[in-house]
Amino acid sequence: MTATELPTAELVGCRAAEILVAIEGDSEFPAFEAATLEYSSDWQCFTGFPTIERWNLDTDKGPLLTEGLRAIALKAAVFALTGDERAAEVALPVPVDEMTHAMIAQPQLLARIAARTGFTLIHQTDQEHTDYIAGGYTHAAYLTAWGEPPTRYWLDKAEVDRRLAIFAAKYDSIGMNRSGREHQITFAAA
Incomplete structure (x- = not known):
């Protein structure tokens, strides 16, 4: 991951x-929370949230907000203690990482909150690790911060990969x- 000692x-x-x-x-x-949860109408990822068993946007978005916030806090904590952005990209499960994207889509609110509270938001797609175990x-x-993470959302990488293989076949x-990344559908004029 990095040469920095964690x-x-x-x-x-x-x-x-x-x-x-x-x-x-x-x-x-409260405004950040409302805006993040409102973003739900754009949550059309084929390989993130759907890896949650019996995924339901209405019932899962609140708990996922909690888990996404915890993920952001973990990454910010590593950065605060090391000053190393790469080290701060700790392993996250795919559904939780997906929720952090919904949060980052509220840049003004999140930037102001970060500035006032003194944390640094860490997220760079080419450096992220979705290999949580x-x-x-x-x-x-x-575990130290909040106890045992909910396994509904904190899925091991091997389980995510297994579920993604099921989705790939269905898609x-x-x-x-390519799991929703391309299709050959033509849309004839009505």
Whole structure:
């Protein structure tokens, strides 16, 4: 991942919990939360949220917001303790990472909250790690901060890959190739 020595997971978890309290206590947090959850009409990813068993936007978006905030806080904690952006890209599960994208889509609100609360938002797609595994570094830091992560959302990489293979076969069967990244459908004029 990086040459930077990572701080202990316990130290990261404690700092992440503090960061999350500050974020949720910010005066603009209610607006940020509302805007992030409203973004739901654009959540049309074929390979992120749908890896959640019996995925339902209406019932899952609130709990996923919580998990996305925790992920952002974990990454910010690693950065605060190391100053290393690459090290801060800790392993996340695909559905939780997808939720962080919905949060980042509220740039003005999130930037103001970050400035007031003193955390640095870390996310760069080409450096992110969606190879989360229970028992790993991210899991240990999460345990310190908030207890056991909900396995509904914190899926191990091997399980995500298994579910994505199921989706790929289903998507291919209806002409949505490369898991929805291309198709050959022509739209005739009405």
